Amino acid sequence: MKQESEYTYNEPTTAEIYSRQYVLKNIFLYIACAYAVYLCLTSVIWRSLSNKKKISFEKSKEMCLTKNMEQVDESINKEPTIAEPYKREYIMKNIIFFIYSYIGGLYGLYLGFTSATWGTIIFTLISYFLTILGLTAGAHRLFSHKSFKATKPLQVFLMLCHSLAYQRTLVTWVRDHRLHHKFSDTDADPHNISRGFFFSHLGWLLVKNHPEMVKRREMVDMSDVYGNEVVMFQKRHAQWLLPLFGIIIPTTIPWVLGDNFSNSWHLNIFRYMVTSNLTFLTNSLLHSWGYKPYDKTVSACQNLPLIVMTMGEGFHNYHHAFPWDYRTGELGNNSLNYITKVIDGFEKVGLAFDLKTASEGVVEERKRRTGDGKDLWGRENKEVRLRSKL
Numbered sequence: 018m019k020q021e022s023e024y025t026y027n028e029p030t031t032a033e034i035y036s037r038q039y040v041l042k043n044i045f046l047y048i049a050c051a052y053a054v055y056l057c058l059t060s061v062i063w064r065s066l067s068n069k070k071k072i073s074f075e076k077s078k079e080m081c082l083t084k085n086m087e088q089v090d091e092s093i094n095k096e097p098t099i100a101e102p103y104k105r106e107y108i109m110k111n112i113i114f115f116i117y118s119y120i121g122g123l124y125g126l127y128l129g130f131t132s133a134t135w136g137t138i139i140f141t142l143i144s145y146f147l148t149i150l151g152l153t154a155g156a157h158r159l160f161s162h163k164s165f166k167a168t169k170p171l172q173v174f175l176m177l178c179h180s181l182a183y184q185r186t187l188v189t190w191v192r193d194h195r196l197h198h199k200f201s202d203t204d205a206d207p208h209n210i211s212r213g214f215f216f217s218h219l220g221w222l223l224v225k226n227h228p229e230m231v232k233r234r235e236m237v238d239m240s241d242v243y244g245n246e247v248v249m250f251q252k253r254h255a256q257w258l259l260p261l262f263g264i265i266i267p268t269t270i271p272w273v274l275g276d277n278f279s280n281s282w283h284l285n286i287f288r289y290m291v292t293s294n295l296t297f298l299t300n301s302l303l304h305s306w307g308y309k310p311y312d313k314t315v316s317a318c319q320n321l322p323l324i325v326m327t328m329g330e331g332f333h334n335y336h337h338a339f340p341w342d343y344r345t346g347e348l349g350n351n352s353l354n355y356i357t358k359v360i361d362g363f364e365k366v367g368l369a370f371d372l373k374t375a376s377e378g379v380v381e382e383r384k385r386r387t388g389d390g391k392d393l394w395g396r397e398n399k400e401v402r403l404r405s406k407l
């Protein structure tokens with residue numbers, strides 16, 4: 018006679034499965050709500066401390082506007098470049114923020130494959146493109162490098178796209194980026210690659226600034242930024258403008274269009290996670306792995322996968338050689354440099370003008386003089402090799 022096992026496995030009922038999924042979904046929702054409360058609280062605390070920040074901001078604005086930049090450049094050359102002693106101090110607020118962004122972002126990816134509506138997925142892709150546009154065409158090529166000029170409506174549009182990125186204000190972004198170009202690979206470089214891959218990727222945002230960076234940032238010319246009313250509007254209203262465009266609007270739109278709150282919230286966190294990490298990869302990966310067709314003496318290099326994902330920002334060795342070129346790449350109008358194509362489109366409709374480019378002759382000369390003998394895509398360029406030997 019067949020004996021029944023002592024330990025029988027009972028298939029969970031449909032109601033039990035649904036209740037487990039319900040609990041799992043709600044855990045993430047509770048974390049999301051707790052995180053939103055945490056953001057509000059830190060914003061209030063920040064506001065109560067803003068008097069102190071305001072004084073230092075006004076002071077640095079005054080310094081930048083009144084300093085003769087030639088004298089500043091002289092003082093940079095004369096001062097010793099030995100780094101001051103550095104004591105690592107963690108910023109807990111940022112550590113919690115980024116840990117959550119990875120957990121919430123990965124859960125958003127899971128929801129994207131399992132339960133998000135097509136409307137939410139398409140909206141996430143559109144907001145991804147607008148974020149990249151705000152970061153690359155706006156914060157980077159327009160406001161940091163002044164590689165082209167833009168009409169006021171285009172400046173406002175790019176400032177709002179940058180707010181969508183939720184990567185601090187344009188003033189901070191531009192100042193840090195100018196420091197990066199001026200003092201690349203030194204302690205004054207905010208994401209100095211010589212302090213390691215992780216530091217240049219994310220670590221620099223988790224610890225207090227190096228004293229050398231604090232000292233040198235007063236020497237960066239920010240007069241154009243402080244004189245730009247669009248950028249200053251974002252700076253003055255950052256407390257509500259950044260959460261509104263970075264969190265509230267991109268979460269509310271798919272929610273209003275019919276998806277549930279959890280999908281809308283977590284796919285927006287996923288968008289933030291991807292776009293912020295693409296920016297970070299430009300600081301880490303593009304300063305450690307790739308080829309250097311234009312200047313082999315710098316750490317900046319080029320990398321094909323990043324060229325594709327950042328829609329044209331991956332030509333980083335070219336960009337460090339010619340930072341004022343609006344294309345940030347030699348063949349700026351090729352099919353992988355979408356942001357350049359978009360800027361060209363802005364020019365055609367009269368929104369962008371005075372687009373700066375390096376001439377073919379200047380680029381060739383630079384390649385011959387300081388390049389590593391590779392071509393734009395990292396292939397061996399025999400012609401350049403032969404000419405550099407002559």
Ligand SMILES: [Zn+2]
Binds near residue numbers: 197299300317333337
């Ligand atoms: Zn760089």
Ligand SMILES: [Zn+2]
Binds near residue numbers: 161194336340
């Ligand atoms: Zn740059």
